[in-house]
Amino acid sequence: MVQKLDRKSNIPLHVQAETQLRKLVSSKEYEDGKLLPKEIELAKTLHISRNTLRQAINRLVYEGVLVRKRGYGTIVAPKVVLSNARNWMSFSQEMKAQGLEVCNYELHVSRKQSPPSQVSQFFDLEEGSRILCVERLRGSVDNPFVYFVSYFNPSIGLTGNENFNTPLYELLEKDFGITVETSKEEISAQSASAFIAEKLSINEGAPILVRKRRVYDKSSLPVEYNIGYYRAESFTYAIEFKRE
Incomplete structure (x- = not known):
């Protein structure tokens, strides 16, 4: 499960969020094709804005770790x-x-x-x-x-x-x-x-x-x-x- 971010750290919040998301999708619970929690829920868990969360998600989408499906949500991409x-x-x-x-x-x-x-x-x-x-x-x-x-x-x-x-x-x-x-x-x-x-x-x-x-x-x-x-x-x- 994702953890609350450290606001006193020198590491930007979106980078910390990216790290937490990587841990999340590498866990056994999140296999290929698994749907991520809704952005509003993840942002609330991490205590960050949705814009900051989207920065982290966008990076993982760019890398091919996550896939956005219109009208469905963000899923864990098949391993490639x-x-x-x-x-x-x-x-x-x-x-x-x-x-x-x-x-x-x-x-x-x-x-x-x-x-x-x-x-x-x-x-x-x-x-x-x-x-x-x-x-x-x-x-x-x-x-x-x-x-x-x-x-x-x-x-x-x-x-x-x-x-x-x-x-x-x-x-x-x-x-x-x-x-x-x-x-x-x-x-x-x-x-x-x-x-x-x-x-x-x-x-x-x-x-x-x-x-x-x-x-x-x-x-x-x-x-x-x-x-x-x-x-x-x-x-x-x-x-x-x-x-x-």
């Missing part, structure tokens, strides 16, 4: 992977930051002799070059919701015998001294192919989000070309702009 454009993270880091446990459902390692043209161009490969490809079906403990296909720069020296069940960028830094720094991304909406639909347990033709990542290290060396196929309802991409 929330990616923030201001500070990119690996999938494992994104899951950890949101308190979700990573589950690996499938792992396939191979060497492709004819990778897609965009991959060859990214790594400036000669025609016929072999390249390491790692495919992983991942998600939460409840269900898989993303299928990743990753290609790696041959100059790194990956053999394919590495433990790809560990966080990828930690593996690259620990075993190969490569620290990734920059990710250039593209996100598009597509229809699921039969192959992807089977992996994600959805109908062929269902909407999915496709996220392409071009990852570079600190010296701008191309490290990874990654394509992620997400169940549409399981991924939110948050972008924040500031007007100059």
Whole structure:
């Protein structure tokens, strides 16, 4: 249950309210889709104005933690992977930051002799070059919701015998001294192919989000070309702009 706020604290009331709401929605009582108490009741419990409460709620709505439904109220959003454009993270880091446990459902390692043209161009490969490809079906403990296909720069020296069940960028830094720094991304909406639909347990033709990542290290060396196929309802991409 939410607690009364400390008006003597240097922390703004709307930030304190946001903290209390996070605790509330993370409790067992508030599962996906649960309706929050009415704003007037929450404001009275926290001893703040409804405008201050709305500041806190708006922040959680922006982050995808809460969802407003017109004529119904504010509910706890289904758990999704929330990616923030201001500070990119690996999938494992994104899951950890949101308190979700990573589950690996499938792992396939191979060497492709004819990778897609965009991959060859990214790594400036000669025609016929072999390249390491790692495919992983991942998600939460409840269900898989993303299928990743990753290609790696041959100059790194990956053999394919590495433990790809560990966080990828930690593996690259620990075993190969490569620290990734920059990710250039593209996100598009597509229809699921039969192959992807089977992996994600959805109908062929269902909407999915496709996220392409071009990852570079600190010296701008191309490290990874990654394509992620997400169940549409399981991924939110948050972008924040500031007007100059």
